[in-house]
Amino acid sequence: REVMAEYMKDNANVTIELYEGTNAETYPKMVAAKKTTPDQPIVNFGYFNADATAKGDIDDMWETLDPTNVPTVSNVYDSFRRKDNKGIAWGMVGIGLMYNTDQVKTAPTSWLDFWDPKFKGRLALSNGNHYLSGLVTTTRANGGKEGDAAAVDKTFKLMSDKAKEGQIRLFFLSNDQVKQPMIRGEVWLSGWFNSSVDIWANQEHGPFGYAAPKEGQIAFTIYHHVVKGSTPAQKYHAERIINMLNDKKWLTRYCNLTHSIPVAKDIQLDPELAQQEAFKTRNIEGAIQLDWPTLAAKNAEWNDRFNKEVVAYVK
Known part of the structure; x- marks a missing residue:
């Protein structure tokens, strides 16, 4: 919400509406919308877990991210990089x-x-x-x-x-x-x-x-995706918001607040998290x-x- 507020403050012509729900609830609705109104997805971008991401790959749901708008893709550990930049991994359980x-x-x-x-x-x-x-x-x-x-x-x-x-x-x-x-x-x-x-x-x-x-450890990875059917303007702003979310400043804050494991480099975790086995770099990079x-x-x-x-x- 902090990122959303800052982005709208800097982009007065942009309105961001939150669509709240679990991936299990939301993804079937996304598939239904793709079949009936493919140019009107129910969400333009969001957080998606490994299961929803795999289903989206099969259903051709995800846009390729433009690295010009999302340069933070280069910060992601190699083992978590998405083929053709179809989304960006930001964290894992x-x-x-x-x-x-x-x-x-x-x-x-x-x-x-x-x-x-x-x-x-x-x-x-x-x-x-x-x-x-x-x-x-x-x-x-x-x-x-x-x-x-x-x-x-x-x-x-x-x-x-x-x-x-x-x-x-x-x-x-x-x-x-x-x-x-x-x-x-x-x-x-x-x-x-x-x-x-x-x-x-x-x-x-x-x-x-x-x-x-x-x-x-098994990586139950969490991604940011832009959904196909979004307009060029929606895709552009979604990519820029995703880049903010994956900026070291914001990703560090989010991971420390939520105790999420980051899959990007050089994220400064609070000491009590950094010492936990799941958060150690070797166990992130070496995750299955x-x-x-x-x-x-x-x-x-x-x-x-x-x-x-x-x-x-x-x-």
Whole structure:
């Protein structure tokens, strides 16, 4: 809102209206508008997460940004740069290893620690999001990728065997379903978002730790996009506003206020953030970039297999 106010002050002919809503709510409406009134998108630009961005790539939703209007694209770490400048990555949420600090005195170091015997009966996995279910992270840690059917099959076999051995304590579908068992000491290890662990550990003082695995934390990246169908004038001003949002001054302020991980260089984080594992430069640059379209395409098939081959064996 501060950027919006400053931009309108300097550009008296420009009016910016906020359209509030989650990506899950807004993106389907954007697709519907593209089909019926392609030259009248419901939003001209905005914040979009990795999932919405991948869907937008498939649906040809995004404009190519003009680096003349958005020179801040050059500040983004190379691993987060968008092909053809179709949007700009500004931040991310890290997905790494969340552990119970009362029970685990040495932080875990690998996604393969899910299957370490010392966590037998103390592991919690998502039943629905396969970047949290162990499927994708184990496949990656063993050198495969989510688009490699043989590698995924091998992971399913490992997970099924471990389920039969009693490695998995429970499955969760919500924050509380993983948070409360860890507070009670029933669960010692899971995969989770650094932002939540930050709140639960540092604000609520719960027994939560976060570790970025040696294979990389997963980057749940957040982008700024300009939406196709915008007029040349709308695109021009949207690009200039996006450039302001990604200017070091404003991005530094925003990341410190919201505890967001920046994916641009030379952002001056507050000391309490800079010392957290998820915010360290090596763990940002080394973050795993998932193939989100493949995850979306395979989700129903993997859910069916996961329930039959893994969940069915956990008592």
